[in-house]
Amino acid sequence: MxxxxxFSRFASTVAEYSGRPSVFVLALISIAVWGLTGPxxxxxxxWQLVINTGTTIVTFLMVFVLQNTQNRDVRALHAKLDExxxxxxxxxxxxxxxxxxxxxxxxxxxxxxxxAHDDDDDDHTLxxxxxxxxxxxxPARS
Numbered sequence: 297m298x299x300x301x302x303f304s305r306f307a308s309t310v311a312e313y314s315g316r317p318s319v320f321v322l323a324l325i326s327i328a329v330w331g332l333t334g335p336x337x338x339x340x341x342x343w344q345l346v347i348n349t350g351t352t353i354v355t356f357l358m359v360f361v362l363q364n365t366q367n368r369d370v371r372a373l374h375a376k377l378d379e380x381x382x383x384x385x386x387x388x389x390x391x392x393x394x395x396x397x398x399x400x401x402x403x404x405x406x407x408x409x410x411x412a413h414d415d416d417d418d419d420h421t422l423x424x425x426x427x428x429x430x431x432x433x434x435p436a437r438s
Contacts, residue, residue, distance in 0.1 A: 300368075307364040314358065387423060389430045396430070404429045 300308070313319055330347050337343035378391045393404065404426065411422045 304364060304368060307361045308368075310358075310361045311365040314362075387426060389427060393430060400429050 327347070330343075334343060374394060380386070381390050382388060393401070396404065407422070407425045407429065411425075
């Protein structure tokens with residue numbers, strides 16, 4: 297199995313550590329210390345600028361780190377689901393449905409939910425309904 301590149305490993309490590317309760321507590325303590333030093337610095341503009349700048353920088357960088365991790369997790373999940381679909385009795389046309397637009401995905405979910413509650417519909421009817429939604433799928437991205 298190929299290894300992740302440097303940024304991906306970094307992003308995974310940061311995401312894993314930043315989600316721990318101890319890191320939350322550390323952030324909370326940092327905010328409390330900053331708040332308690334307010335009287336020492338006279339609640340100056342510089343004192344306020346320190347927390348504003350620090351939190352803005354951390355937030356800005358974390359967006360990219362977490363998005364990278366989430367993108368890889370979603371791609372891996374789709375690959376696993378596609379493999380399960382292809383190796384089971386499930387409808388192969390479900391592979392790649394993540395490319396459907398929001399309206400088509402909602403319609404597909406409605407069809408599946410209705411089928412789950414209707415004892416009258418057979419699998420053939422379900423496959424026809426699903427195919428009508430999935431057949432409008434945009435071409436696969438490379």
